Amino acid sequence: MSHPLQVVRLSGSLGAEVRGVPIGKVGPAEAKEIEALLLEHLVLFFPEQDPTVDEHVAFGRHFGTLEGHPNLSNPFSDHPELFELAATRGGIADEWHSDITFQDQPSIMAILHMVKCPAVGGDTMWSNMYKAYDELSAPLRDLCDGLTALHDAAPHGKPESMTVHPVVRVHPVTGRRSLFVNEHFTRRIVELSREESDVLLGYLTRWVTNPRFTVRYRWTQGTVAMWDNRCTQHYVLNDFDEERIIQRVTVMGDVPKAASPPRWDPYVRGRYAGATSRYDRQLNEYLGRRIQTLESNRKDDA
Ligand SMILES: O=C(O)CCC(=O)C(=O)O
Secondary structure: OOOOOEEEEOOOOOOEEEEOOOHHHOOHHHHHHHHHHHHHHOEEEEOOOOOOHHHHHHHHHOOOOEEOOOOOOOOOOOOOOEEEEEHHHOOOOOOOEOOOOOOOOOOOEEEEEEEEOOOOOOOEEEEEHHHHHHOOOHHHHHHHHOOEEEEEEHHHOEEEEEEEEEOEEEOOOOOOEEEOOOOOOEEEEOOOOHHHHHHHHHHHHHHOOOHHHEEEEOOOOOOEEEEEOOOEEEEEOOOOOOOOEEEEEEEOOOOOEEOOOOOOOOOOOOOOOOHHHHHHHHHHHHHHHHHHHHHHHHHHHO
16 A cells, blocks of 8 residues: 555554545545454544545545435535534534434444544544443343334434334444444334333443443544444533534445344233323334335235
8 A cells, every 4th residue: 555554542442543644545445444444443533634525525435325414404515425513503412322323224434524623622432332232241132132222313303203223233344243222312122111121221321331442532623533333332522612613424324234133022012001101102103104114015016
């Protein structure tokens, strides 16, 4: 490769800083090498880059098809494939999440350019979902392997935009299992009662933030970061006063592959419906829609 890379790991769990590659000049061979590094380290940081919007988008295209954000408007750039978050406009993602998991095909990767960063504060943390899965006890891993969860876009004001994913997904390239529930978009474990789901989901979404699984990155203006959205979550520290602006391109996704088929049917309440049935309303609505879709597909096939 024409630009020898210098790679420095940033924590025991994930993350590496990469120098020696101007991302505006990356070709297919360098992109392959960067992709291999991403599979190994899960999140990469390229300091002192400051790409133009065109260079940023061109870099992203090496890794797949790009998409704009499905719910957030993008008034700041002509590029439909790039979106911008400015802290002064509420653009601070201060809740742990993987991106866009309310879609059937959540993104596989995101590439972020720190356009303006506060002198202090506004760090971002990432957490390693392979580790979060691997370090569960065997019985809990086994239970999670057979469950699915409902995700929705309520944080974007669209709770009706929802889908179901496996609680444990298998990475299409590495074949490794990772936990795939997050506090921002995941609402309910489909096979459990609401009370049971609250306990398990509450536990898992806290567990994935265990500091042992994480890296915390202190930004400087011009740094580019990329993360594998299939096996990480991230969180922005909302502890700063100055402006903070990021621009992101997002590589379109795949359908998360389950570790095993769901081992149980969705939870459906028995005959005594009551006031607390409202807790099942969203799940019932999702299941109703799914039955309608299956029936209409069956009719089309007939
Ligand atoms: O602002 C950041 O550091 C991360 C932004 C974020 O959470 C996202 O793009 O999904």
